[in-house]
Amino acid sequence: MSASINRTFGIAKAVASKDLRVEMRSRVMTNQILPFAAIVMVLFAFALDNDGVLQRVAPGLVWMATLFTSLVVVQRSFAVEAADSAIDALRVAGVAPQGVYLGKVAALVVQLVAFEAVLAFLALILYRVNVDAHGAVLLVTTCLLGSLGIAALAAVYGGLSIAGRGRETLLPLLLLPAVAPVLIGATRATESAFGSDGARVVEGWPWVGLLAVFGAVFLFGGTLGFGPLTDE
């Protein structure tokens, strides 16, 4: 039993490091997605031209950008598997789908957290948001758990949209309404961390609880459901 769990985590580790390595080679995140997100942040500053408004929209902007980026990242993550039918090879190799799923989620979380870190940093500089030590702890926890929630669902639905070939539009249709709780929770928690609109840091922690529940529920569901869903 524990041997098979170790084996699953071994596979997850191999899949995650493979995904991150592929992503580092292709540099799509650093050369295309991040600059785009950064320019949107800058343009928002010009468009709104009001520090008060900017500080209010900053948390929502960070999480909206993360959500849409997650669509691109998860699509790429499965396009890599489909490009040369590596997904068939994984299926036939009798690789535990739980391992593949957890590996995919881990790689997605790492990429999303890196993305959020850059956006939050930009918000601090461009929108003159202030974060104290307690707020920073809240912010880091929110990013980790929010990314986990998005990744847990995105990996399942991403796998499904690969299985039903040529159905890329399915992913946003399934994913976006489902991650609404993450968007709400993470944005409110980030507002508290940023102190936007007079929000206090302690008000953010209940939202972190929501993110934790969401992440746990769908990570568990995804671990069980990913195999049967992508098994064609």
Add this chain to the structure above:
Amino acid sequence: MKHADFIIVSWLLSFGPVMFYAWRNARRARHINPLVDEADKPWT
């Protein structure tokens, strides 16, 4: 629109789609009925 219009529209919009759905389903049923064996209709 007056209050009464809103109410009438609401009631029509509640029953209309249901009737349309049922009509379409019945039409489909009649269309494929000749193509299906009686043995495949356990309710008959």
Add this chain to the structure above:
Amino acid sequence: MGETSVVDVRDAVVLLGSFPALAEANVRINAGELVVVHGPNGAGKTTLLRLCAGLLPLSRGSARIMGFDIEAERSLVRASVGFLGHANGLYLDLTAGENLSFWGHVVGANREEVTAAAVRMGLNDRLLATPVARLSAGQKRRTALAVMAVRRASLWLLDEPHAGLDAAGRDEIDALLRDAVAAGATVVIASHELERSASLASRRIEVVGGRIIEQGER
């Protein structure tokens, strides 16, 4: 006799969309055979191999691979077969070496086994350090076959394994397949080049129109 069959496909119908790519096909293959599946394009060779690999759903009939039912025990079927399709199943952004070590990790092979497989398929250090996207078709094929060798599958299913290879590459593959059989595996290859595979295979299965019209001597 059903117990000794590694592949036991009966009246199998496999639909691709609404097209019956396999139309009531019957195939038996025993342990230790090296079989070539032959037939014109579109006859159902690829579908037969993908079915046996547990990659396609069976609409009718039955199929047992290594004694496991293809529908009810799909994961056991998949764990015991190795499959190489038209695509190589490699990660194009990674080097050949990284691909091999990834699969080594995933299937639990040690470093020596991975190195041995690379050497067996003539992959030198320079090729191993090259991203797969920049390898030639033949070099990609060899990398994929090295991955196959890393897997310790009991049933090897290969779809046109010689495609894109030069004469030397083909001989290497033939040697690899003979070694696999000698080590106790069963090998099934699909091919439309009869002369080449006739010298290699112990038996020929002829597929036409989604059905098996000849199974040869067993």
Add this chain to the structure above:
Amino acid sequence: MPSATASVPPPTRTAATRNLGLLAIAGSVVLALLGLIFTAEDVDQGSSVRIMYVHVPTAWVAYLAFVFTAVCSAGHLWGKKHSLNLDRLAGASAEVGVIFMGVTLVTGSLWGRLSWGTYWQWDPRLTTTAFLFVTYIGYLAVRGLGGTQRQRAKRSAIVALFAVLEIPLVHFSVVIWRSLHQQATVLRPNGDVTMDGLMLFSLIFGVAVFTTIFAWLVLHRNRVLAMEDAMELRGIDTALAARRSEEVSS
């Protein structure tokens, strides 16, 4: 009620569904009389309360449908036989649920226009409903992905269970989001009304009527889906025969 318009009985009709349909029609007529004529106007809401007699039942039925879809899906996944009929029931129920949820959204915003003065408020119930509406459209899209009937059944059953998990999470998050921000800026944001006996009876009666309509629709739709699946299986025979004759001629 629509079956009454058909002169030729649809092939999915049985005595039971016919009586159920008649019951639904009779109930609808009584509900219309109750809701539009016999009940009094609400003290606070005036006549707009009359929308509630259809709005609340359709919302109830939509949620019922989605829970029923999840129950059938679970039955399909964990049942010994992996019954395809349960899968078709799940699909039929989700289709009807999506229709009723769409109706709920429209009547809800019409009610909102009368009571709040605006078609859309970020009210927790309305917002949750909108998210779930999209979610189940996604579920129906998954049903249409193709593959064999077994594949369709397994795939959509899992997605249905994911979707039903979303209901409490989405609702809970929207509720606490609204409770923390923008309190009571609208008139009676939760739509609760003080009801007299007849009004309350009409509302409960409406729920019963629409549940009957739901059962009737799902039974008929389930039978059509069964016929479609049977037809698809027969199509295999035709395709096999075609492939065989093509072989002979070539």
